[in-house]
Amino acid sequence: MSSASAVLSVQKPNTLLAILVGGLLAGSLDLGSAFIIYGAGVPRTIAGGLLGPAARHGGSGVYLLGIFLHFFIATSAAAVYYLASRKLAFLKDHPLVCGPFYGIAVFLVMNLIVLPLSALHFRGPFQLAGLIQGLLVHMILIGLPISFSIRQFAK
Numbered sequence: 001m002s003s004a005s006a007v008l009s010v011q012k013p014n015t016l017l018a019i020l021v022g023g024l025l026a027g028s029l030d031l032g033s034a035f036i037i038y039g040a041g042v043p044r045t046i047a048g049g050l051l052g053p054a055a056r057h058g059g060s061g062v063y064l065l066g067i068f069l070h071f072f073i074a075t076s077a078a079a080v081y082y083l084a085s086r087k088l089a090f091l092k093d094h095p096l097v098c099g100p101f102y103g104i105a106v107f108l109v110m111n112l113i114v115l116p117l118s119a120l121h122f123r124g125p126f127q128l129a130g131l132i133q134g135l136l137v138h139m140i141l142i143g144l145p146i147s148f149s150i151r152q153f154a155k
Contacts, residue, residue: 014153019082022149023075029141031070037133043067049118073114077106078146085150092154095147103143107135 034042041056043066048055050069055062081102085091091098111134115122 015082018150018153019075019078021153022078022081022146024071025145025149026078026142027071027074029145030074030137031067033137033141043070045120046070048120049115052119073110074142077102077142078149081146082150082154085154091147092151095144095151099143099145099147100139101143102147103139103141104135106142107138110138 031042038045043063044056044058045066046069047058047062047066050065051058051062055066081091091102111126
């Protein structure tokens with residue numbers, strides 16, 4: 001390998017690494033917080049978004065499906081942030097500011113679009129304490145890890 005190709009490979013953004021690290025980190029932190037807040041049955045409820053309310057009583061397959069769907073959504077959110085950062089450089093340059101705002105956007109998309117369209121058809125009513133808690137979790141545990149991952153690995 002020549003020195004020119006070595007320099008080019010270092011400067012090339014590592015897209016897949018940035019998306020996977022951001023998505024897996026955000027997904028792990030979010031799922032961990034959900035376990036603390038709601039208990040270990042959370043993956044069944046996530047699977048219920050695809051399978052319907054009966055998934056809450058499903059077995060290990062439903063549980064694993066819920067975990068897979070959760071990480072798929074978190075990784076998809078990281079991919080969207082990465083793609084946006086290619087056109088909007090300030091997303092990479094200011095992760096401490098942009099990350100929490102992206103977490104708010106993810107929260108809004110999940111609660112106003114994804115959950116109402118899911119098989120659970122969840123539309124509220126929302127309690128103020130739950131809204132604040134959800135916003136903070138998404139800002140800190142989803143938005144920040146994704147934004148810092150993109151900054152770190154997709155230069």
